[in-house]
Amino acid sequence: MKANFTLDLFSKFGFGSKPQRFSKPLRFLITTLTLFTLLPNQLLAQLQKTEPPFWYSNMKNPELQVMFYGKDISKYTVSVSDNVPITGVTKTENPNYLFVTIDTKNIPATQLTFTFSEKSKTKFTHKYELKQRRKDSALRQGFDSSDLVYLIMPDRFANGNPSNDNTSNTKEKSDRNNDHGRHGGDIDGIIDNLDYLKSLGATAVWSTPLCEDNDARGSYHGYAQSDVYKIDARYGTNDDYLKLSSELHKRDMKLILDYVTNHWGAEHWMIKDLPTYDWVHQFPGYAQSNYRMTTQFDPNKSEIDKKYCVDGWFVKSMPDLNQANPLVLKYLTQNAIWWIEYADLDGFRVDTYSYCDKEGISKWTKAITDEYPHFNIVGEVWMHDQAQMAYWQKDSKIGAIQNYNSYLPSVMDFTLHDAFGNVFNENEPNWDRGIIKVYENFTNDFLYPNINSILVFAENHDTQRFNQIYKNLDSYKMAMTLIATVRGIPQIYYGSEIGMQGDKGKGDGDIRRDFPGGWNSDPHNAFTSSGRNETEKAYFDFSSKLFNWRKSKSVIHNGKTLQFLPENNVYVYFRYNEKESVMVVINNSDKAQTFKTARFAEGLKDFTTGTDVVSGKSVDLEQDVTIEPKSAYILELK
Template identity: 60%
Template sequence: MMNPKIQAPLIRIEPPFWYAGMQEKELQILFYGDAIGQYFIETSEKGIITKVTKTDNPRFLFVTINVKWDYAKEIIFIFKRNTKTVFTQKYCIKQRRENAADRKGFDSSDVVYLIMPDRFCNGNGPNDNDKTTNEKYNRDLPGGRHGGDLNGIIKELDYIKAIGATAIWNTPVCLDDEHEFSYHTYAQSDVYRVDPRYGTNDDYVRLSAELHKRGMKLIHDYVTNHWGLEHWLVKDLPTRDWINVFETYTETNHKRTTVIDVNASKIDRQQCLEGWFVPTMPDLNIANPLVLKYLTQNAIWWIEYADLDGLRIDTFNYAEPLQMVKWTNAIMKEYPNFNMVGEITQRNHGILAYWQKDSKTGEIHNFNSNLPSLMDFSLCDALQMVFNEDDGSWDRGMTRIYDSLTFDFLYPNPHNLMIFAENHDSKRLNYCYNNDLKKYKLAMVVLATVRGIPQLYYGSEIGMAGDQYIGDADIRQDFPGGWDGDEINAFDPNLRTEEQKSYFEFTRKLFQWRKTRPEIHFGKTTHYIPEDNIYVYFRYNEDDSVMVIINNNREERTIATKRFNENLEKYTTGTSVFTNRSTDLKNDLTIKGKSFLILELHQAQ
């Protein structure tokens, strides 16, 4: 029996509060506390409780209410034993921001800057350690906590904007309380709380506000497939099937093709979807309605609370697909103009395209993910190889880029693919090209001018390199200048090395120019089969056209413009973006080795 002197045994309530005026009126509230499941529950607002779920764990009570108001309101939950009130609990329904449902997500007019907060900038030294967390600060340990935080990102927002980035994607910011390697924060321990070594929830809201002041956007990294072993709901499971468990530890086979393979065995598919990502990351059972509702509400809560502009969904196709459709649909129902990009680590375009909203390949299985955006891993692979290939054979060199784009017909919206040359899980681009600035420039030109949403990875714009086969820490090094006492401060233009200046200035000019070109953002593409390892393509709309030429040979080449008359017939001259020189398009064009030409085209006056 519970001690009658204990008036409020509640330890947690999730969501901690909610918002009025949502499309979905049913709200599932998790109450957690000692023997909480023994109580009968009422509310001050009669008739709003639609369901009460007690589980085999007496410390949990799930109460579903109908939030039917479009205005802020305070509800009192009354916990009774027999007919006697034991304690009460206030719950706030808050007013939403004006036009919150109409928020516009990121799109192909944006450039996304990917940051690992622990490795970018330490803006608040006192929070390097926190007495409530397991792993402590140790910058000498490559895989340890290094102290970067949200204040550091806020401090350097003007630096990020100067590059030409219009949005930030941080790897997860919620608490990861693993005993080691917690810096990546993908093994989360509390998905309603910012990791205190990054800052506070208020700091995250402030980051969003500071971005919006600058006309920039915030993309939140969300994980639906797994949490960490230290998550409080894993350490004290609400239900036995909250996570997927086998008789003995079973890891996912990572064979995501089993999800759509009509010939796949049931056991292989089950292991793919229900096996754990790694031993420290339990697999969430989103087929459990309580789990699915919890994750759905948590994502929506962050969108409202932090005024988010988008989500990046980690390991999207590791979780049960039909349940993920429900999760995605619920979010897009609340925010029709929102954008979410899923990590689908497939290189085959047919398989990748299956996962985009309204995919024709998905119709084969009567499947529609409703996921607006995908990460284009095929193009990433090409960009990491192509500029080391000096021969222009049929399947190498610039043909890799050409071939990748020929599959655009499979995608319902190729403009809404996130394109990238590297990220926090890949070799760094500058490692692939041995810090050859010419090759870096060529890769960035492709990234800035083909269809899609470009994503840059922090530090590459100053020449940072790293190989993931050495270890994840090598591709996630600290940004130089993000810590007091760093020998080099690449945030300060006056303190950069000459090499850093060269990388930065090129990147800045290219992506600042991209901001001004609607034909690059949303225009059509015509490209020409690469000849002699030279790739030519055009981005255009009704008003403007840009011609891009990339010479992937080591030697200078001259090309005849006659071949491109289909796109040049109404244009007489072109102005080089980087030199501002005018070019007569009737003449042949000479391009230096491992070089490019971006021309803004002009009609005769």
């Protein structure tokens, strides 16, 4: 073995494959020097990962927990340069992990050195950088009710760089013929079409997760992440993501990262070598969630039912993270803050928020919003009761009954979404059918502590496509009129603005179709005015006019609401402030309807005319008003 080792060394460093041609003393010298050359590399190879890979100085919370990973790394004693205090060292049952906590208070941007020793002898060192933060980073403004959020499934949006469709270090390969496979969309494709989004009126982009998801199949959705510090190579690089952020900000647009606190993918490198047995929930092994989120607050619940909701895995390929484990919680918190700082983010959308350990996710959310007081986080709380959804918003009086505060600034208005699913097909109203469903949704607004921070939407990447349900422009116009003018933060789903359809009954892949024109081989390009067909043009032109009008309307962004009970399936409400008033009329009937305006005197006050923002039509409000079937007015009052 010694001879083979010597032979390998001589070959590796260019001395040929016949060491015997050198004298014995010279062979000894070459071997010794070579060993000294290799030794640091062999020791450094023992440190395989350091996370976070770097950090920032002058953070509000100066405590930093650095995770070191490598074979038997916990046997070493760790010190750090520049008199930086080590406040804690945590070793787990897995000797391949070492968690070192340091206090960075008053430490300027610098390069630290971690020293790993054994029996008082230095074995190796590791450089670790504290970077300078951006100016006023902590005061960044998150997305809010002045924005229009555009939701993108990046794999299906646009392929700006075909050369990264397949990469050597990712398993699933591109196949556009497979509805449930990778199609090749990427970050470059989003960047290429930012001007399209701006022309539509979008001001914020929410992309489904872009971090590496190395599942062998179905990896395109990104929710089974395998490395949460690394952009998936099929989307691009971390630098590409930074470019996306920069290009958005140049256009006065915002970037929202889809963060997953509840689970990782089974291919995550840490799942394959768990730091602790309870890093994920074990039963032992796998048990699926019962999805009954009501067990989080039901005073009559059984503990076993709550356990299977919170601890059960969302699906078998997504191990459920244990946010009650302090090491897990710290890891997730620091990863989230790292992305905000690194990529200059404007917000998070948090997947499956209400499936997490509720005390743990509350601490996670508070830590982020303490660091960034104006940063917005919207949580996916997919429930069908306003009181149950309001429970999860920051400072909820409902949550306070149980002494609970999630600190979550925003939740999603799923009850309004529920109404959108059938209301525009209900032409004949009765007590609980027709447009009354929309009216009733807003009667419960008092339950929410911050009603202007509710995300309102007709669809998203997990629901049936709106245009598949209705398949007509009139219904789309009524829905978008509502989305654009009611309280809250409007969100639209990519492609709906050109009439894209997709049937969830055929699987999620069908509601995530490719945007036409996103691939060079596409027969037409709906990203351009000249490339849109007649139907796409009609949808887009309406959407663009509506959402661009909304951009500057503070009366819509944060005005008050006055609504009137629908009559004959006609719904009227006002958005108003001290300076402006907008009257919205939606006729959900399949017949033209005429109504007397005297009933709305409370909202009309001294206004006598209104101009429809889409058509430009002037409406005399001192006379009876007739509105065409399945149509809407947005009247700026004068």
